[in-house]
Amino acid sequence: MEFYLARAGQARAEAEAATLAHVRERCLRSEAAWIVMAERAQHSETMKAAERAGLRVACEVYADRTYDDNGMLTSRQMEGSVIHDPQQSVDQTLSMIREGFIPTVGGSKLPVDAATICVHGDNPASVATARALRTALAAHGIAVAPFAKPVSD
Secondary structure, rough: OOHHHHHHHHHHHHHHHHOHHHHHHHOOOOOOOHHHHHHHHHHHHHHHHHHOOOOOOOOEEEEOEEEEOOOOOOOOOOOEEOOHHHHHHHHEEEEHHHOOEEEEOOOOOOOOOEEEEOOOOOOOOHHHHHHHHHHHHOOOOOOOOOOOOOOOO
């Protein structure tokens, strides 16, 4: 992870030193890419450490958000980043669960081992999406169950 952060810092320094706008923009895009790689490395390291410690780890996917080609959620500033169509959310989620791939806005398919599904409550279509997902998962024989047993006092 330190390697990626060092490269991000180098790209930032190059951007600050650049006198041409297009060179500065290229360096800033490079910095952003290095930061994404550092975040992915951190996530992987965290998951591996949790598994080594005997903790149960689950990969969560988002039914109502789109993903970029780096596997990150697209910015909410980007048009179409929040999926409001329940059927589109169902199709995306089934792809992630049954096929093991996250479809991206760039057309790529990134591998994923989805164990939990998130539907954002701030999406006006969230209730319809959750209902449609529940119906579709049952129709495909995919169990809906709690991640862990509730702890009682």
